[in-house]
Amino acid sequence: MSNKTDTSYDIVVFGATSFVGQILTTYLFETYGVGKDVRWAIAGRSESKLNTLKASLGKGAGELPMIVADASDEESLKAMCDQARVVISTVGPYALYGEPLVKTCAETGTDYCDLTGEVQWIRKMVETYEDKAKASGARIVHCCGFDSIPSDMGVWFLQEQAEATFGTPCQDVRMRVKVAKGEFSGGTVASMMNVAKEAAADPKLRKELANPFSICPPEHRSKTRQPSLKGAEFDRDFGVWLAPFVMGAINTRIVHRSNALQNARYGKEFTYDEAMMTGRGVKGRLAAYAITGALGGFFTASAFKPSRWIVEKFVPKPGEGPSPEAQKNGFYDLRFVGKTADGKTIKTKVTGDRDPGYGSTGKMLGEAGMSLAFDVEGEKQGGFWTPSSLLDGKLFDRLTSKAGLTFELLETS
Numbered sequence: 001m002s003n004k005t006d007t008s009y010d011i012v013v014f015g016a017t018s019f020v021g022q023i024l025t026t027y028l029f030e031t032y033g034v035g036k037d038v039r040w041a042i043a044g045r046s047e048s049k050l051n052t053l054k055a056s057l058g059k060g061a062g063e064l065p066m067i068v069a070d071a072s073d074e075e076s077l078k079a080m081c082d083q084a085r086v087v088i089s090t091v092g093p094y095a096l097y098g099e100p101l102v103k104t105c106a107e108t109g110t111d112y113c114d115l116t117g118e119v120q121w122i123r124k125m126v127e128t129y130e131d132k133a134k135a136s137g138a139r140i141v142h143c144c145g146f147d148s149i150p151s152d153m154g155v156w157f158l159q160e161q162a163e164a165t166f167g168t169p170c171q172d173v174r175m176r177v178k179v180a181k182g183e184f185s186g187g188t189v190a191s192m193m194n195v196a197k198e199a200a201a202d203p204k205l206r207k208e209l210a211n212p213f214s215i216c217p218p219e220h221r222s223k224t225r226q227p228s229l230k231g232a233e234f235d236r237d238f239g240v241w242l243a244p245f246v247m248g249a250i251n252t253r254i255v256h257r258s259n260a261l262q263n264a265r266y267g268k269e270f271t272y273d274e275a276m277m278t279g280r281g282v283k284g285r286l287a288a289y290a291i292t293g294a295l296g297g298f299f300t301a302s303a304f305k306p307s308r309w310i311v312e313k314f315v316p317k318p319g320e321g322p323s324p325e326a327q328k329n330g331f332y333d334l335r336f337v338g339k340t341a342d343g344k345t346i347k348t349k350v351t352g353d354r355d356p357g358y359g360s361t362g363k364m365l366g367e368a369g370m371s372l373a374f375d376v377e378g379e380k381q382g383g384f385w386t387p388s389s390l391l392d393g394k395l396f397d398r399l400t401s402k403a404g405l406t407f408e409l410l411e412t413s
Contacts, residue, residue: 012084015091016042017049023362041065081110088369089114095121109136115145117250137382144368145361151251154350156388170338182330182355220260227273232288241284243291248274261389330355353404363403
């Protein structure tokens, strides 16, 4: 349970009228209703847009409470946090708009989760507000969408299976995206472009973004060189060609932070990386090179003003996204292979039943908020956590029973 007990609401959805916010609100309304066991409210800066959202939900939504609050107005954010045990935020790019709410939650002891994938911002938040969060009891959990719950909970599940089967965790784990059908969200693209822009202007930031332990506590480091796929490569474990996975840069950092926060449960010299499968033979190889080139082109063009406007013309804007039908038709299939220090191997699989960036992210974020509100043991102190290190098996149960994810043990050897 949250440390706060005398509040009006268990959960407040901040940024409810954003594209993902609307998906999240619809999910919570359809799953938990209004005026039942879960006390929740929607929040945003426009009362008229909040009313429009309520009207779109249909019968029974008239009683859904609303809070008017602005990401840049700390007084309104404090008034919102004073009413909430947990705030779920969809207001990004977080590096531009997210700090005042994290600051307010840390000061007021309000638990918080979001769907950021901006590693440089997470590091800044941890460095700036962790002491305040520990003092107030606020549990803050970033990356509760497609980045990074399937990766973070996927490694957690694999290690649970390895410990049960072999009596020891896997020292090396690799995640491979077998297939993912869906579109990038406009918010995700805007965040990625902002990172590219900041990194182009700051050599120190470029160095930080290359550090796999950048958001781990300073004492948690590994002497073992971390794998990092920079271009097309053949994967002998799966017998396919690989290309870099754009979300790998944040997911690997979250997995390493999870290991650190669990007292190096996966091992001091644990290694982890992610990549996309592009297929077998010549076709797979060509696809791997094509994806590598496209990613490099995107980040290079996003980094500089003359070319950035061209990219902006062709990518979705924040607030834009696929139709509900396209969201339902999306899915993803991730494969994990782990190896113990003595050479034993385990393979697992994680799937989601909606497109990654929208439909599935909305459900995962909602259940992360629910888990934060109702499942966290009281002894889990305030501070900056990851999904698996704070919510572990309780979140796993929610993801599999409500959010459309499956976790499967494929083979051991």
